Amino acid sequence: MGKGLEERRKELIYKLMIHTVNKTVEQLMKLTLKELEKEYKKVQNDCHPHSDAGSIHWVHTKRQ
Structure with missing residues (x-):
């Protein structure tokens, strides 16, 4: 199997x-x-679009 x-x-x-x-x-x-x-496609279909490991998560934000 190739390295990629x-x-x-x-x-x-x-x-x-x-x-x-x-x-x-x-x-x-x-x-x-x-x-x-x-x-992985099954997981993607079931997950919220912003819950992926590479997504941005706000930390220490002010809640209004």
């Missing part, structure tokens, strides 16, 4: 672990890239 594909797999596994998918790391590691992408 393996990096993509690792990225998806990391993101799926953050979103507490009902699978263990070992189970995720056994999935193909296509299967991981399918699982």
Whole structure:
């Protein structure tokens, strides 16, 4: 498997672990890239658009 594909797999596994998918790391590691992408699409459809690990979160803001 190419280096880019393996990096993509690792990225998806990391993101799926953050979103507490009902699978263990070992189970995720056994999935193909296509299967991981399918699982991640399911998570994306169920999540709020701003809840991703890379999204901006305001800290120490004043509430009015």
